[in-house]
Amino acid sequence: MDFLTSAALASEAAAICGAAGWQVERVSDLATVPDLVADLGKNYLTPLSDPRRSDLWSDNAAALLARDASTGAPVAFGLARREVMGAAGPSAYWPRLLARAYVDGARSVVDRVSPEAAAVFDGARTVAYFGDVFVADRARGKASALRAFSAIAHLTIGAEWSPDLVYCFMDGRKVRRGLALSVGFLSVLPSPMVWAADPPSPRSSAEWLAYTRAADRAAMVRALLVADGVGV
DSSP states (O other), rough: HHHHHHHHHHHHHHHHHHTEEEEEEOOGGGHHHHHHHHHHHHOOOOOGOTTTSSOOOTEEEEEEEEEEETTTTTTEEEEEEEOOTTTTTHHHHHHHHHHHHHHHHHHHEEEEEEHHHHHHHHTTTEEEEEEEEEGGGGGTHHHHHHHHHHHHHHHHHHHHHHSSEEEEEEEEHHHTHHHHHHHTTEEEEEOOOOEEEEEETTOOOTTTEEEEEGGGGGHHHHHTTTTTTTTO
């Protein structure tokens, strides 16, 4: 996606958020992420998005926050991180990453990654993770604002790292309710990995892999910005 197209889409997304009373900003100090998330009413932050458990720096992570334009109260959050999987791909990277995140690397928490999930990353040189998307209870019901917020996040990811693929893990129940599309993931795959034991709560073995490829980023963002009822 060229710069002018990205800038025009970002402006459109910001206008949609503004119409809903949301003002989107980038979190300048990633160390404040846990407190911001707590202010939103989110009682859990995955280790992948937690600066206390992961190496998150300004060059490999971007956290976005939406505030109520009237009160300044936080209303939505999401965090992206650039990942270097290496030649072995997720089959080696996810077990290593999750063992470090959950048990300080002392033992494996993932038995294996499914061949189908590993194949998703074939040929992907640069990868980004976008997760912990959350909307405060006081701001629920603003579907178009959430989609526009997600569009801004994906445009930021593209501008920062130009990854070949952006992915997340998502509870299967949320996937079936359409949340993956609402936050910018066009493709989903169930059971991407087998956990060695029940995953740490509130994660579950019912998680799916959700992802979008770089070639689809512009079309995905445009789809997120389509007004409710248009094209239905």
